[in-house]
Amino acid sequence: MRIAQVAPLYVPVPPPEYGGTERIVHTLTQELVKRGHEVTLFASGGSKTSAELERSSPKPLWESGGNPDTWHAIEVEQLARRSSEFDIIHSHLDVLPWLGGDRYEAPLVTTMHGRLDQPEQRKLLAEFNHWPLVSISDAQRKPVEDLDLKWAATVYHGLDLARMYQAGDGSGGYLAFVSRLSPEKGPDLAIKVAQKAGMKIVVAGPVPEQNSDYFEKEVKPLLDHPDVEFIGELDDAGKNEVMGKAAGFLVPIQWDEPFGLAFIEALATGTPVISCRRGSLPELLEDGRHGFLVDSDEDALVDACRKLPSIDRDECRKYVLDRFSPGRMAEGYELVYQRLIAQD
Amino acid sequence: MRIAQVAPLYVPVPPPEYGGTERIVHTLTQELVKRGHEVTLFASGGSKTSAELERSSPKPLWESGGNPDTWHAIEVEQLARRSSEFDIIHSHLDVLPWLGGDRYEAPLVTTMHGRLDQPEQRKLLAEFNHWPLVSISDAQRKPVEDLDLKWAATVYHGLDLARMYQAGDGSGGYLAFVSRLSPEKGPDLAIKVAQKAGMKIVVAGPVPEQNSDYFEKEVKPLLDHPDVEFIGELDDAGKNEVMGKAAGFLVPIQWDEPFGLAFIEALATGTPVISCRRGSLPELLEDGRHGFLVDSDEDALVDACRKLPSIDRDECRKYVLDRFSPGRMAEGYELVYQRLIAQD
Secondary structure: OEEEEEOOOOOOOOOOOOOHHHHHHHHHHHHHHHOOOEEEEEEEOOOOOOOEEEEEEOOOHHHHOOOHHHHHHHHHHHHHHHHHHOOEEEEOOOOHHHHHHHHOOOOEEEEOOOOOOOHHHHHHHHHOOOOEEEEOOHHHHHHHOOOOOEEEEEOOOOOOHHHHOOOOOOOOOOEEEEOOOOHHHOHHHHHHHHHHHOOOEEEEOOOOHHHHHHHHHHHHHHHOOOOEEEOOOOOHHHHHHHHHOOOEEEOOOOOOOOOOHHHHHHHHOOOOEEEEOOOOHHHHOOOOOOEEEEOOOHHHHHHHHHOHHHOOHHHHHHHHHHHOOHHHHHHHHHHHHHHHHHHO | OEEEEEOOOOOOOOOOOOOHHHHHHHHHHHHHHHOOOEEEEEEEOOOOOOOEEEEEEOOOHHHHOOOHHHHHHHHHHHHHHHHHHOOEEEEOOOOHHHHHHHHOOOOEEEEOOOOOOOHHHHHHHHHOOOOEEEEOOHHHHHHHOOOOOEEEEEOOOOOOHHHHOOOOOOOOOOEEEEOOOOHHHOHHHHHHHHHHHOOOEEEEOOOOHHHHHHHHHHHHHHHOOOOEEEOOOOOHHHHHHHHHOOOEEEOOOOOOOOOOHHHHHHHHOOOOEEEEOOOOHHHHOOOOOOEEEEOOOHHHHHHHHHOHHHOOHHHHHHHHHHHOOHHHHHHHHHHHHHHHHHHO
């Protein structure tokens, strides 16, 4: 197939550090090329890909400080002009390409990468409800399930986990909280649970600016304790080590996360997950087999910590390497593309 | 004619205070209705108009904190769906409607309201060079005059100046600087010139956040002087009084302002203007007749202050009331609309 992949321009593809969406677009693009497709990637300058690269901005916008509206509009215009060269257009940009109406000469499908539980997103989807969409989990659709939308499929993210993460042995025996220190990730609850369970906890992650008040009031007072180690933000190597040596990965989410990438990464190091039964989590892992999904309740979480030794670490890694592989993701999208082309 | 006016959604039409673009859209819309056209105004909730109002967002975005991309996309989609109801579409939104390509069933013309001297705007216009544009002054086009663009006309802004501003008598005898206190407006130069000319100066206007350093270093030290009165930001009544009692309106611009609305307003109170000969100013007023446009040079500006008594205040007011009237502006746009409809 001749496939256009349309990425946001904020960071290059692949991203040097953050940039969840751009990393997924990169993994998908590389895999589709490997599978013999002719792929054109619309992305910022500085991107590296085995597909044909259409540089829609000379530099990534985080670097140039460029106006996102201006450059994404230019990207969409370039896409529209070249649309007859493709069999399918796969956009990761949300609304902007939808303004083109019927000007594309190939079907256009959009992966929704964010949460859909805000009134504005609801209104937007209701207004543009004729565009085919892909969800990144079934749970992501829940807040808008009463709307008549054209969901083509759920396709779970895939990453090259085998290369990115080594199997760890859990020899540190501690719990690991590796995530943003935001209320919706529950770092305060995690620390309290660890102490009640009588376990050490290693806390790692950035404090987002908008959460500095929360951090000062709710988290910082808990950090001054011999069994709590706060180590700030980690790079990839650091995450690998801290997660791999943990007995359990404890991030008790307090929101309906549409796709919990961090949980997949922890499992790739062999470390079982403890979290709350909400959002995409019940789709991403099996309770009792790859960790424990419980109510957001201190006692239930403490109880889960005690049961960690019953989980087979090899099975955790094996499971995510297979289920969230680039190949699985690409297969999912190939089916979506084929169906939309057939309907066109 | 059946005309669509498409306004930004940040503030209502007309705006309660700021919002240059929305005020112009309001004036134009009211005048076109008065002239017998069937006008539909796409604008935020809270707008008041004698045209048919299509509320593209329930509230103005400055009030709701809504995402501008989301709501302007919804506005453009509503416009596209209704486009067969119009003979002409007049947009004040820049790029977003251009993404619709050929999906509009009426010609679409865009008034460019801002400066065009930044590299990003250049790139944007080059990419979308098939869309007809209206400039708000000939000077505005200058930075992109080498590009092959479809300029349909220059149409100067019109305002209901007769109702908004009373004739003042200049009895205060001072110079007035009424503008943002930003380097490109030259407040420091204005104060120095007033002192050299031996005249009192009244300084009024907000200090934009991004100019607070400039204000502290370059302007504040000059304010502590018996002949300098700094009175902060003014409402409409205050502007009327401060400008009307001034002997001269001294805002020595240090940039190529595409349309100097404040100068027109000062002239409407009868007060002659002193500024630098650049940007749109030579198009907006006549040197020696409505004030003085000189080089950005202290001595030249001081010299102009001394010549203020030679200017006829009645003539200043009469001139702008006629030249920048709602009727003149509407006539200009009617010609543009007719020409584009004929070409379509």
